[in-house]
Amino acid sequence: MPTTPHVLAIDIGGTKLAGALVDADGEILASAQRPTPPADVFGALASLIAELTGSGPPPVAVGIGCAGPLDLAAGTVSPVNIGTWRGFPVRDEVAALTGLPTTLAGDAQCFALGEHWLGAGQGSEALLGVVVSTGIGGGLVMGGVPLLGPTGNAGHVGHMTVEVAGEPCDCGGRGCVERYASGPHLTRWAVEQGWHPDARAWQAGSADGRAGSGDGRAGALGTRAVDARSLAEDAAAGHPVAVAAFERGARALAAMVVSTTAVVDVRKVVIGGGVANAGEVLFAPLRRAVDDLGGLAFVKSVEITRSTLGVRAGLAGAARLAWSATAAQPTAKGAQATATAAQPAVTGARPTAPRDAR
Numbered sequence: 001m002p003t004t005p006h007v008l009a010i011d012i013g014g015t016k017l018a019g020a021l022v023d024a025d026g027e028i029l030a031s032a033q034r035p036t037p038p039a040d041v042f043g044a045l046a047s048l049i050a051e052l053t054g055s056g057p058p059p060v061a062v063g064i065g066c067a068g069p070l071d072l073a074a075g076t077v078s079p080v081n082i083g084t085w086r087g088f089p090v091r092d093e094v095a096a097l098t099g100l101p102t103t104l105a106g107d108a109q110c111f112a113l114g115e116h117w118l119g120a121g122q123g124s125e126a127l128l129g130v131v132v133s134t135g136i137g138g139g140l141v142m143g144g145v146p147l148l149g150p151t152g153n154a155g156h157v158g159h160m161t162v163e164v165a166g167e168p169c170d171c172g173g174r175g176c177v178e179r180y181a182s183g184p185h186l187t188r189w190a191v192e193q194g195w196h197p198d199a200r201a202w203q204a205g206s207a208d209g210r211a212g213s214g215d216g217r218a219g220a221l222g223t224r225a226v227d228a229r230s231l232a233e234d235a236a237a238g239h240p241v242a243v244a245a246f247e248r249g250a251r252a253l254a255a256m257v258v259s260t261t262a263v264v265d266v267r268k269v270v271i272g273g274g275v276a277n278a279g280e281v282l283f284a285p286l287r288r289a290v291d292d293l294g295g296l297a298f299v300k301s302v303e304i305t306r307s308t309l310g311v312r313a314g315l316a317g318a319a320r321l322a323w324s325a326t327a328a329q330p331t332a333k334g335a336q337a338t339a340t341a342a343q344p345a346v347t348g349a350r351p352t353a354p355r356d357a358r
């Protein structure tokens with residue numbers, strides 16, 4: 001077990017619960033995960049925490065990144081994909097279980113914070129992190145501080161309207177970027193336009209630029225999933241509908257990037273999530289569309305880059321959140337963090353006091 005000072009980082013999602021012990025340099029000292037069960041999610045979380053903290057010196061604080069929406073002032077979460085948690089007081093429950101100061105933020109906010117601390121967003125004065133996956137989430141890090149907002153939902157860029165007469169979204173809104181650029185909606189549109197992953201003309205070879213990892217999915221007829229990964233493979237191979245799907249999605253993302261940049265002078269956008277694995281199939285049309293849609297120089301000059309931490313970004317951000325709530329500040333590793341910047345940005349982010357002294 002780790003002997004250096006460390007925090008407990010927790011990442012709660014609809015499919016898995018992940019945790020890690022992380023030191024002040026961002027090194028992962030131990031990690032564990034569980035599938036998110038259909039019931040008694042907190043029981044599974046408690047067992048994950050016990051596995052990580054069962055022996056050795058205890059962590060100094062806990063940081064939690066959780067799927068939203070959440071209410072930061074109350075410390076409660078109502079993740080769309082965890083049906084048994086509605087207004088669940090996860091921050092206070094974890095604080096009570098561990099006796100440690102516990103800080104909560106959204107999972108995409110933690111992604112952005114993690115990329116700012118240790119990944120592609122290091123040193124950025126104004127960072128937007130975006131996770132493009134089954135849905136689209138986002139988080140802002142301004143001056144080294146996560147911008148969480150009074151309710152804790154700042155950076156919800158997936159539900160920014162990019163089409164004023166657009167399609168209805170699951171959120172109840174209309175024309176949201178998620179409706180155009182999330183993995184399922186990229187795929188849905190392509191299928192509507194006649195794309196199918198088992199059309200033989202697009203299966204031959206697994207040429208350069210394919211998004212797959214060589215697991216043979218692109219082999220025999222009928223074996224490829226109707227998903228964004230197959231769509232990315234076909235776009236890389238030049239399938240016109242697949243290419244058009246990514247260009248359409250990239251344009252929606254670009255509208256969001258341009259608008260967000262105009263509001264808060266974002267300097268860098270780091271994009272992660274499964275759809276970002278499409279690589280240049282997504283990023284090339286995205287950069288072109290930002291140049292096309294943006295007008296002002298400060299908007300056009302926003303830098304767009306791919307996540308370097310990948311799935312570790314969320315845990316890194318949760319760890320950074322935890323460190324920021326302690327007296328011991330983490331190593332900035334190139335980030336322009338200051339003593340002030342490392343403090344939680346809003347009152348809602350204030351850690352819960354431990355129930356008993358360690």
Ligand SMILES: [Zn+2]
Nearest residue numbers: 159169171176
């Ligand atoms: Zn929406």
